[in-house]
Amino acid sequence: MITLGEVDSHRAALSLSESQARTRARTEAEAAGVVATIFDSNLPDDADLIVDALLGTGLNAVVQGTFADAIWAMNQHTAPVFSVDIPSGLNASTGQIMGSAVNAESTLTFIGLKPGLITCDGPDVCGELYFDKLALSKVERDAVPAQAQRVSYYLLTQDAPLLMPRTRNSHKGHNGHALLLGGDAGLGGAISMAADACCRVGAGLTSCATRPENVSVVLARRPECMAAGVNSGLEVQPLLERATVLACGPGLGRTSWAELLLQQVIQSDLPVVLDADALNIIASPGSQTEFSERDVVLTPHPGEAARLLDSTIADVQSDRLAAATAIAETYHAVVILKGHGSVIAGPDGRLAICTDGNPGMGTGGMGDVLTGVVAGLLAQGLSPWEAAVRGACLHSAAADMAADSDGVRGLLATDLLPYIRQLVN
Ligand SMILES: NC(=O)C1=CN([C@@H]2O[C@H](COP(=O)(O)OP(=O)(O)OC[C@H]3O[C@@H](n4cnc5c(N)ncnc54)[C@H](OP(=O)(O)O)[C@@H]3O)[C@@H](O)[C@H]2O)[C@@H](O)CC1
Ligand SMILES: Nc1ncnc2c1ncn2[C@@H]1O[C@H](COP(=O)(O)OP(=O)(O)O)[C@@H](O)[C@H]1O
Numbered sequence: 040m041i042t043l044g045e046v047d048s049h050r051a052a053l054s055l056s057e058s059q060a061r062t063r064a065r066t067e068a069e070a071a072g073v074v075a076t077i078f079d080s081n082l083p084d085d086a087d088l089i090v091d092a093l094l095g096t097g098l099n100a101v102v103q104g105t106f107a108d109a110i111w112a113m114n115q116h117t118a119p120v121f122s123v124d125i126p127s128g129l130n131a132s133t134g135q136i137m138g139s140a141v142n143a144e145s146t147l148t149f150i151g152l153k154p155g156l157i158t159c160d161g162p163d164v165c166g167e168l169y170f171d172k173l174a175l176s177k178v179e180r181d182a183v184p185a186q187a188q189r190v191s192y193y194l195l196t197q198d199a200p201l202l203m204p205r206t207r208n209s210h211k212g213h214n215g216h217a218l219l220l221g222g223d224a225g226l227g228g229a230i231s232m233a234a235d236a237c238c239r240v241g242a243g244l245t246s247c248a249t250r251p252e253n254v255s256v257v258l259a260r261r262p263e264c265m266a267a268g269v270n271s272g273l274e275v276q277p278l279l280e281r282a283t284v285l286a287c288g289p290g291l292g293r294t295s296w297a298e299l300l301l302q303q304v305i306q307s308d309l310p311v312v313l314d315a316d317a318l319n320i321i322a323s324p325g326s327q328t329e330f331s332e333r334d335v336v337l338t339p340h341p342g343e344a345a346r347l348l349d350s351t352i353a354d355v356q357s358d359r360l361a362a363a364t365a366i367a368e369t370y371h372a373v374v375i376l377k378g379h380g381s382v383i384a385g386p387d388g389r390l391a392i393c394t395d396g397n398p399g400m401g402t403g404g405m406g407d408v409l410t411g412v413v414a415g416l417l418a419q420g421l422s423p424w425e426a427a428v429r430g431a432c433l434h435s436a437a438a439d440m441a442a443d444s445d446g447v448r449g450l451l452a453t454d455l456l457p458y459i460r461q462l463v464n
């Protein structure tokens with residue numbers, strides 16, 4: 040066994056000076072039979088296991104020199120790598136690989152679950168992730184920055200049921216009426232998938248306002264849903280009056296028709312989910328939208344997030360928690376920054392990371408289904424924060440169930456629908 044180690048976490052836990060901690064760790068290791076040698080670019084061929092304790096949570100620059108050589112050597116070796124606290128080279132806060140990182144078979148992390156382990160590139164290099172909060176006193180544990188809460192469908196259902204059971208005497212009027220707006224020419228699928236998901240998550244009534252030529256698309260896919268072809272704000276008004284919750288964006292496009300629909304949505308005071316092109320339009324120069332007086336969930340993918348922040352996808356991905364927080368604060372809305380380890384941020388600074396989901400979800404329409412799920416949960420009375428956290432986890436957990444059944448490749452957004460129904464119940 041080879042141990043490549045630093046002792047910072049040991050030191051922190053025992054309140055020792057750095058040199059005291061190094062001496063103590065070395066003495067204990069030698070007493071346990073560890074033979075220390077100087078690393079010279081090669082690792083012994085006959086090692087059965089590599090314990091990676093090289094770089095820790097303090098890493099904030101690109102890995103270079105001997106450290107990079109050691110990471111390379113560990114990754115070349117045939118023995119599995121077990122990372123202590125965090126795979127060396129991974130940024131603990133952001134999940135970015137800092138030039139190079141160890142590809143661990145498993146990682147045991149201590150005291151606090153670092154956000155970088157569960158978002159962006161973190162899950163790809165961590166392998167199986169284990170967490171031990173260690174027997175720290177409450178004071179010491181509280182001193183560990185929590186930063187973001189890890190959420191999964193499983194953890195949420197342990198915590199509280201997703202939705203209250205329905206009373207026997209409840210009817211569709213008690214379960215909300217969601218109006219979904221979008222579906223430009225050629226993009227009718229996006230709005231019809233969002234509507235289908237909204238129905239399946241349990242909204243009492245679901246309506247769509249779309250291009251007249253897409254009405255039949257929506258109705259054919261989901262006859263339980265109502266659809267109206269609209270060409271003007273006047274035609275949208277009566278639909279708004281009947282709705283309790285709105286969602287706007289799937290397949291909306293960026294024509295003057297799209298702007299007209301979005302304008303009606305912005306002027307309303309109903310709770311709303313904004314996705315896709317609705318986000319692109321509010322991100323465009325001159326748009327002065329913010330939602331301090333209103334319940335709003337924004338669901339950008341990193342491309343849309345970059346437009347909302349007037350930055351780049353690389354910037355967004357370099358610190359997903361910061362990007363989600365910045366959007367939430369700017370727009371006074373709850374934000375789901377999508378992608379692996381979706382980050383949910385509230386305007387009050389709350390942060391959560393969804394640990395469910397899989398790469399099969401990287402196919403067109405997956406975000407449209409999420410929009411419908413969140414709208415359907417808002418319609419049934421969840422707050423924007425609850426609808427965002429629970430909706431993101433429900434959506435990802437449904438995708439994991441679908442992938443468990445038939446694999447990751449070829450997973451389609453509509454494959455999630457039966458699982459969404461199972462999970463919400
Ligand atoms: N069946 C239908 O009717 C469908 C209709 N749809 C409708 O199409 C319209 C256009 O929407 P859209 O999202 O495809 O285009 P757009 O906003 O330019 O985004 C692409 C950019 O974002 C980035 N990016 C994305 N994810 C990322 C990630 N995880 N991590 C990192 N980057 C990520 C990506 O980056 P890159 O490829 O450069 O890496 C790229 O630059 C919209 O109305 C939508 O509703 C679709 O919903 C499909 C099904
Ligand atoms: N590798 C991945 N792991 C987990 N979730 C993913 C992954 N790739 C995509 N997703 C999820 O799939 C959805 C994609 O949404 P989006 O990009 O808006 O798709 P579309 O515009 O085609 O509907 C988001 O919920 C996102 O978090």
Ligand SMILES: [K+]
Nearest residue numbers: 330331333371
């Ligand atoms: K708000």
